[in-house]
Amino acid sequence: MTIFAILMPSTQPNLAARIRQAFPQDHLSVNDTQWLISTTGTAENLSSKLGIYNPANPSEPFTGNAIVFATSSYFGRAPSNIWDWIKVKLESSPSG
Numbered sequence: 581m582t583i584f585a586i587l588m589p590s591t592q593p594n595l596a597a598r599i600r601q602a603f604p605q606d607h608l609s610v611n612d613t614q615w616l617i618s619t620t621g622t623a624e625n626l627s628s629k630l631g632i633y634n635p636a637n638p639s640e641p642f643t644g645n646a647i648v649f650a651t652s653s654y655f656g657r658a659p660s661n662i663w664d665w666i667k668v669k670l671e672s673s674p675s676g
Contacts, residue, residue, distance in 0.1 A: 581606075581618045581619065581620065581669055581670060581672050581673070582618070582619065582620065582621075582650050582651070583616055583617070583618050583650075583651045583654075583666060583669055583670060584616070584617045584618075584619065584623060584626050584648055584649060584650055584651065585614070585615070585616060585648070585649045585651060586599065586614070586615040586616070586617060586626075586630075586646050586647075586648055587613065587614055587646060587647045587648075587649070588612075588613040588614070588615075588644065588645065588646045589613070589645055589646075590613065591612045591613055592613075592643075592644035592645065592646070594643045594644055595630065595631070595632070595643045595644030595645075595646060596609070596612070596615070598630050598631055598643045598644075599615055599617065599630060602629060602630065603617050603618075603619065606618040606619055606669065608662065608665045610658075610662065616662075616665065616666070616669075618669035618670075618672070622650065623648040623649060623650050624648075626648050627646075627648045630643060630646075630648075631643035631644075632644060632645070632646050632648065654666060
C-alpha cells in the first residue's frame with residue numbers, strides 16, 4: 581500500500597467528510613488540515629476520487645482544496661499512534 585499525505589490550506593469540512601466516507605478504515609487525521617490515507621494508485625487518482633481535481637473532467641465541482649503527496653519514505657517526530665498507523669498500513673496488502 582502507499583500512504584498519501586493530504587495537505588489542506590485551511591479546514592475543509594466537505595473534503596474531510598469525503599475522506600472519511602471513501603476510506604473509512606484507511607485514513608488518519610493528523611489534525612484538521614493534515615490527513616494520511618492508505619490506498620493503491622497515484623496521487624492523481626486519489627485527487628480525482630476525493631473530488632479535489634479531476635483532470636479528465638476539470639469542470640467537475642470540487643470538494644475542497646488540497647495538495648496530495650505519495651510518500652516514498654518517512655522520518656520525524658510524532659505521537660506513537662501515527663507511527664503505529666503508518667507501520668500497519670505500509671505492511672498491509674492491497675485489498676480488493
